[in-house]
Amino acid sequence: MEIILTHNNTDFDGLAAAYGAHKLYPRAIPVLPSKLGANVQEFMALHKDTLGFKAVKKINPHKVKRIIMVDTKSPHRVGPLGKLLADPAIDVHVFDHHPPGDDDVVGSYVNQDSVGAVTTIIVEEIQKRKIKLTSFDATLLALGIYEDTGSLMFSTTTARDAAAIAYLLGQGANLAVVGEFIDRPLSVEQRKLFHKIMRNAEVHIIQGFKIVVTTATVDEYVEGLSLLVYKLSENESPDVIFAVVKMEDRVIVVGRSRIEHVKVNKLLLPLGGGGHGAAAAASIKGGKSEEILALLVQRLYETIEPQKGAREIMSSPVKTVTSDTTIEEAGKVLLRYGHTGMPIVDGDKLVGVISRRDLDKAFYHGLRHAPVKGFMSRNVLTIDVDSSIREIQSLMIEHDIGRLPVIEKGKIIGIVSRTDVLRTLHGEDTPRIYRTNFSASTQEEQRVTVDNNRLDHLMEERLPDHIITLFQNIGQLADEANVKVYVVGGFVRDLLLGVNNLDIDLVVEGDGIAFATRLARFLRARLRVHEKFGTAMILWEDQKIDVATARREFYQHPAALPQVEASNLRQDLYRRDFTINALALQLNLPSFGYLVDFFSGRKDLDQGLIRVLYNLSFVEDPTRIIRAIRFEQRYDFTMEVETLEFAHEAISRKMIGEVSHERMFDELLLILQEKNPVPALRRVTEMNLWDYFLPDLEWSERLERELTTLTELYQEVKDRELVPLETRWMPYFLILTKHMKPEGVKLAIDRYPLKMWIREAIVELASTNEQTGLLMEQSLQYGKLSDLDKLFQGWSIEAFLALRASYALPKTVELLEAWHIIKKCKTIITGKELKEMGIKPGPHYKTLLNQMRWDRLDGIVQSYEEELEHLRELLFELGFVSKD
16 A cells, blocks of 8 residues: 655645645555644535545555655654654655755655745656646645745745746646635634734844744644734744744744845754744744743844945945036046946045936036036935945835945945845846946955855866966965966856867956066966056966956047056956956965856856946947857857847947957958858848948858858868968958959958958959869869969969859869878979089079979979989970080
């Protein structure tokens, strides 16, 4: 016999889980506990004949071979049949959502996870096994989930609970029935008890958290204390609440917590309780409610750690301006430091604040030279350095204010923004607002916003041993120098993506050049220093290491090159183009491999999104649009919706037109050097950007086909290890110019810094046609290698590949193999022998040596002696020497 057991005082979660388990184990008998919750009793009064549950007394314990436990793992909570769990001959399966306990049964199968309702786990198994459900089945299972998650409102609710409800609704769950039993009116006894615990409630503020405790005594057992605690918490909005109620011969304790700092299951563990960190309960037989309440309050004071306040989360130092600063100068300061508002001071005294909106209005009305004191807000709401996060949050909500200056001894020492509060409350999953509102951060703030996900194991798995050793040495040197060092940017991005990238960029919080000097000395490597930018380059064996002082950038005007100044890691990362490139790994040994992710770049990596860090990113540097396209296509990502809107806005305002031709050409070359540049070039077309690269170019299917053919050809060349390319971008560029009119080609040649041989290749390719390529094929098939060499004369490998790809000629790889042989072929005889024979130097030297080379290619001569003899004959035929 197989039986299904759940805990006494069964709620709908236990009942529904037991019923659902019967679907998973059709031969098992669900056993009805001796005690049921009040609303469960009402439900069973209507449905007990249809559910298939049997009473405990109808179960023959000697025939039980397997027990399926749901919503508990404790033998003491399932009534008299719990004694069977001590028999090792009985097979035990467990489905539960509570944390492990000391008296947990050991099962041969345990499905335990931290979800809001154990019924969720049962429903997931039903889905996996594709078991059909009736509308009634789905309704009862939904009752279980809705009750134990507070209709999906409790903090213990997970996405899996919501997904299970969605599935059950699809199976016909009746929410009207669910609502009827979930939202039952309180009984007379429950109303009396609720008034008692509400009247006896006490509030304690412990380390900034609101704690509510209450107690009561009733003569008889009253069902639903957890429901009453939930209703009381709705009235009081506490962070933590405990109700201690004496009922009959025992004390019932129910606890709820809305904060990670307090886990009520741990507080109730010494009392024999259990549950989750957010919801737990205990039943103490013969206990005294006053003593238990006093013990809980004492433990709360002892265990709750101080809450972060203004001192820990504020940004400092604060950028300020004086009241006599002009509107124009204040605007420059806001733009330079990325603020949306700024305090105004007279000496050390805070006298007002000015917002970007106020400045914009004054500027619009032609008041750029007026002092800010005429437009600032003077009634400034402030906080002191010891203000708690709760106080700060309340002030922001009450006054609808986004920034609060922090005052200590009458001086402004910091500022707290909404972002600071949200990040403290919710971590790095805070919803992002696209504003330039990041200010200089304190070391403590940086520590708080570090994603404490250590990636040292991932580094060991994906990086060469010598790079790991290098990083460990860097970390040790940084510790000795008392500076913080991070590897940043594309290296971290590609490490997380599993892409090979050993371009190492280090950022130093401190003197970057001094640290680079120390590192270069340690590695015995060459060092190049750029004092102006606070950067250095270390050349170590085959490895290049860029070292920079943590710095911020600001732009004097749109599309200008950035100005830099020393700053900290956060500001250094903030100056970068996209969130996925604003990641850092700390190398200091105590924190080796910790990921620093201020702007949720890892989340964007996981979601495949390219996202700018602030609204004006494309305005300040329009070339970032091109980089966005490149990264988007390289990694098969997409531009985040608002980022794409910002890009279109910058394009429509012709911001890219402000960028120099040299920088645009560099960006084009970076696209053409991608493994497959065709998708990015297509995206350039979609975003109407060709006017800024090659104004005369018109994208067409044929052009795209030729570029695609070239990419395929590259891959074949690589697979066969044929002729290596020095300039991979060049054939793509030649194909693009081939599709332009002569005046467009001339414009490109005049506009871009191209070497002479490239200019000649552009003109040469533009004047050739398919016949030139076919002639090469015919020479390969019917002629000699010397004929091919004559055809190859004057052609670079890049121009040759562009020609072949343009016409999709089939024998290209075979021709490249011939090219490889031809280029390796050299004569043994040189001009030295000609001179020794008395032949005066001149253009005929080249003619003679070329002929000797062609003879060697065609197999006419193979050794030095044969070359020498053949040369004498050739000199005689050409009249350079007599036969004697």
